[in-house]
Amino acid sequence: MAGIKYILQREVFDSPEEKILSVCNVTKLIKKKKNSYLCIVVNTKPQLIVNVVQVKQQDKAYKRKRTWALDEVKMIDGKNESSETHELDIVLEKQYKWFTANLHERQNFITVLYKQINRHVKGEKAVFKNVPKSWLSESSPEKQVKGNNQNDADDHSDESDSYEDFHALTEKEESDLSKLISECDFAISNAELFMEQLGKNLQDLDGANISSILASEKQVDALMEQIETAINEAELVEKRLDEYDEILCHTRDTMEKMGEKNLMIEIANNNNIKLLNELEKVINQLDLPHVHQVALTDTDLTTAAGLAAAKSAGKALQNAMNSDIDPALLRLTAVQDQRKRFEKWKAKFSQTISRHLNNMFIHLGNDLNEAQLHAPVHEISLSKHNTVHRELSTYAELMHWTKIMDRKAYDGLTKVYTTSMGKVYDREIRHFFDQARQMISTNKDEMNTSMTGKFKAQPTTKQVAQPYGLLGINRELWSNGVETNERQKFDSILEKVLAELEPVALSEQMFCIGFFQLDVLSPTTKNTQTTLDSIGADVGRDDRDTAAGTALVVPQKRIDRQINEEVRRMMISLFGILEPELNNFIVSFEKLDSFYSMYVLVRLTQHVMSAQDAHSFLSMTFASALVQVKRNFDKFMQMQVQSIRESKMPKRSKCGLLPYVENFEEFSNTAESIFRKTQRRNDLDKWYTQIVGVIFEQISVHANEHPKTPHQVVKMENFHRMHSQLAQLKVTVLESLKKDAKLKYNEALRAYVTKYFGRPLEKLNLFFEGVQQKVSQGVKETEISYQMAYSKQELRKVISQYPAREVKKGLESLYKKVEKHLCDEENLLQVVWRAMQEEFIVQYNFLEERIQRCYAGAMINLDFSIEDILKFFSEIARSH
Structure with a gap:
């Protein structure tokens, strides 16, 4: 540890003010190949500061990577109170997880860090977790490692303090030391001779220093005399400078007074110029030529020349009275007198104009x-x-x-x-x-x-x-x-x-x-009535003498x-x-x-x-x-x-067309002639829809009220007329109602035919309904003739009841009934008659089909054919 500490002190912390207190070789817990050193460094200048520094080694070079102050350390987690644990977590701005290479370095680093935090951090101190309590003391960590007693701990503490006072040699000291050792090759073999040589050199140096001091005494005295002379000269120069300063101060005061006088003169001149300009402006604005004064007092509006002069004079007076004059100048007596003259001329001129225009x-x-x-x-x-x-x-x-x-x-x-x-x-x-x-x-x-x-x-x-x-x-x-x-x-x-x-x-x-x-x-x-009140504008005037003509905001x-x-x-x-x-x-x-x-x-x-x-x-x-x-x-x-x-039902034997259906044609024709291709077309279309809708509703209502005409006939005739009228109108919004009218007409026609035509061959229809019932019960159609009630003899007996003569007679009676129901206006008689003809042919074909299927080969036929039916209907229609 001492070797790496020396190297880091020399290469990284080379300043004399920085000293390393403790070093710990660590790697990241996950990436253990990246090696770095955690150092506790004290800086003595300008004040004592202790930092934690991470030094990273790259290609045999050392470089500072991060530096933290002691108060940035929030927590130290030893992960385990056992001294054999290599892991170490330190919480700074974030949590760092490290793996220490040496247990002794880890213990020494934690102990020194604890001691420095307790000495230098004034506020909230870092928390030490999962660390042996014996490490958290003011004593050096060497005690726990070596296992010495308390007295040895004191000696080791002194030794640690002396190590902490270690100063590295400077380059000059290192070069001088190397030169000295090189001149004395025998220093290693004969240390006593080397010490004697060093002492002799020291005595020679002391003697030379004393001799040099004694020889330079005269030069020192001469130097002191020169210094005294220089001091006296400096005092003379300072006195002369003080005199010059007094002269300059007097000159400065004089120039300042002259500048103030010139400034006041310039201000006075500017004020006089401005005053002259304002007066000229006021005079020009309030001056009204004599010719305009005459036109205002003796106005002639009956001639073209007099009218032109009056217009020019009025415009000049208006400009003069509405001129933009400073409110302070309005208090001048001359201005007030001139404005009074303006008021008199204005009143006179206005009176003349009013009287002339009033008469006109x-x-x-x-x-x-x-x-x-x-x-x-x-x-x-x-x-x-x-x-x-x-x-x-x-x-x-x-x-x-x-x-x-x-x-x-x-x-x-x-x-x-x-x-x-x-x-x-x-x-x-x-x-x-x-x-x-x-x-x-x-x-x-x-x-x-x-x-x-x-x-x-x-x-x-x-x-x-x-x-x-x-x-x-x-x-x-x-x-x-x-x-x-x-x-x-x-x-x-x-x-x-x-x-x-x-x-x-x-x-x-x-x-x-x-x-x-x-x-x-x-x-x-x-002096005129303002229009502000009429428009409610919130514009006020503090003085009635303010500038006239101010724009209204x-x-x-x-x-x-x-x-x-x-x-x-x-x-x-x-x-x-x-x-x-x-x-x-x-x-x-x-x-x-x-x-x-x-x-x-x-x-x-x-x-x-x-x-x-x-x-x-x-x-x-x-x-x-x-x-x-x-x-x-x-x-x-x-x-x-x-x-x-x-609307009420017509009291006639035949209902015929209802009043509103009959009248709708004239109404729609008149409306179309008025509204066609106009801008109010939509208004008519809206009412068209409502009126036609009500007509359709009332047709259905009134159809059920007539005592003599069947309701099917009422609907058929009126919806037929409405469809015809709507088709002629060709109005887009009525297309759906036109289709509805056609549908209602067809429904009424079918209902009327079904009800009044009925089944002319009723007994035959009932006979075959019984046949159909037997077939549905399981009797085969080919075996129906073996049934007693539906034998061939029974069928011939029923058919004999409908000879052609009787059928035609029944159709004639039906035609008269239909003719009695229908009105003449719509001409629907032939339409209804043709529908009944088609219905009769359908019934005839149905009966013929049943006879051929159930009584095949029996040579049984109706007394008339389809050609006979067509002939009957045609003859009846022509005869009427």
Whole structure:
């Protein structure tokens, strides 16, 4: 151990401050070929530190691999308290499992580690497990190995401490020692002579040192004098430097004072320049040329030159009053005086504009009313006021100025315009719709009827007439309807009405938006009424004298909504009569004929969907009317469904076609002519599905209620008619219902034939049913003739009861019964008769087959053949 300790001390821990206390040769427990050394090393500088170092040997070279401080050691596990165990586990940042090569090194390493941890670790100390208690003491481990007494342990402890003080030779000491030994070859053979030689050399060296010291005394004195001289010179230099430092400090203070004075001068100059610029800016902003002052006080709006001068003056005044001036400068007397002059000029100018525009609005309204009194009434048209708009547009800029500078005057002018023009539009729109009613009505009575919403003269029957076109009511009970050409005339005039309204309303709306600047929320000056309250914006002003024209910070969506609301309010003031008149016009004709609601629904939808501006007043008005029309349409369709459910059976000998089935053709044809290839097709299809579904339900219900006609006939005829009508309509959503109608018709036909045709050869059928029963009991078909009840004689006796003459007579009676059941409208008699013929042939073939199978060779046949049957049916059909 001493040898490897010496080697590691020299090659790895070569610093004088590092000393090895203990070394243990270990290998990994699993990979035992990888050899390394665990060393306990003490470092004395800069302070005493003890570490555990793992040294790895590679190709005869040693290299540090890991280093741990003592406080990083968490646990030492000896695996077994026996001293003969080679395993050793140390828990550091993880658990390391080692196998020690030498038991003595293992014991010494554990003991020294325990001693160093107890000396240097202040906090929580490592835990030693499965280690002999005798090792965990302050004494050296040499005691347990050699088995000496306690006194020997003290001596060995001193020896260990001295070994711990071992210092390795430096390279220079090692070279000098080697040189000395090489000069004395006899040192090994004659040690006394070698010691005498060493002592002699030492005496010579001491003498030479003393002589050298005595000889250098004068030189030392001279050196001391030079040092004294140098000190004096240094003091002189230091004094001179202090003088220079005082001069420099004085110069520095002087320069600092001069710099401060220059800075203050520059600041003053900059402030004067800024003040001059601000004053020039204020003067330029608040200066109003004399020509503009004259235009503001003596305004002439009747000439083109005066109007142009007024516009320029108003714009200049607006810029001056809304100029961006620092709030501090607003307290200047000159500024306040100038702003007072601005207020006087503004009030004067605003008053002149308001008076002039107010008179114009009133006169224009009166002139338009006078023109209407002499307007022709023979054609439907709505006047367009483009001339008025062009005349007023020249004053649009002044109107915009009024909105910004004097909101009160602007609101007053807006109210005067809407009042004057609103009266004009009220009269024009009423006259316009009166013209439309006159063109739709064919005579004065119809006109009065449409205006009052009453129906035409009721039929002179005891029963009260029902509204025209209800599916569940007999046509005889309908009130007088409107011809198809009248409906088409209404549709064309309605289209013209809507087309005439669009340009007039849109033109007026665009004029109002541009003239009254409804698409701009203009900021106001300090003395005008702000628009913030109307839009609910939370923008406050601390001082009414703050800069005018500050931008309003309002969300864009709220601004757009406010603009739309302002436009709508103005258009309602102008066209307030439009929506009620349009609704009255539509409702009056819908009361006359509910089919008008279909025409209105289609036309209004086309105009709403094709509108260029979906948010315009007219589009919103049409959309509102469209909602009411759609409700009326749905109400009309619901009345159709209700009339079908409440329909009553016709009190006739033959039921025939039910009212709603008969009326459905006219209803569907009318609806298709209106809704074909339109945007409201889906609405009609939805009601088609519901109406046809209710018709199918009620056919089944009413078929069981008629006292005379068989329910199979009622279903057969009505489902046949519905299938025919649905096939002609070719509506996609009704395809499934068309197939259902065909299926129900066929089922009713089969049920009717089965019930009323029955079995004309009943006794023969009963005879062979008995034969079939015997066969099922085990009697062979060839042996049936040997049965007493089913002998050949019995069969001939039964066949003799059905001569051809009697069969034909029975068929004639059946034909009359069928003819009595079926109605003439559907022409189903021949269809039913052909179905009965086919049924008779099937029964005939069945009987013939049974005769040939059970009575083969007996020469037994029916009195008639299939050709006879065909002849019977044909002759009966032709005779009727």
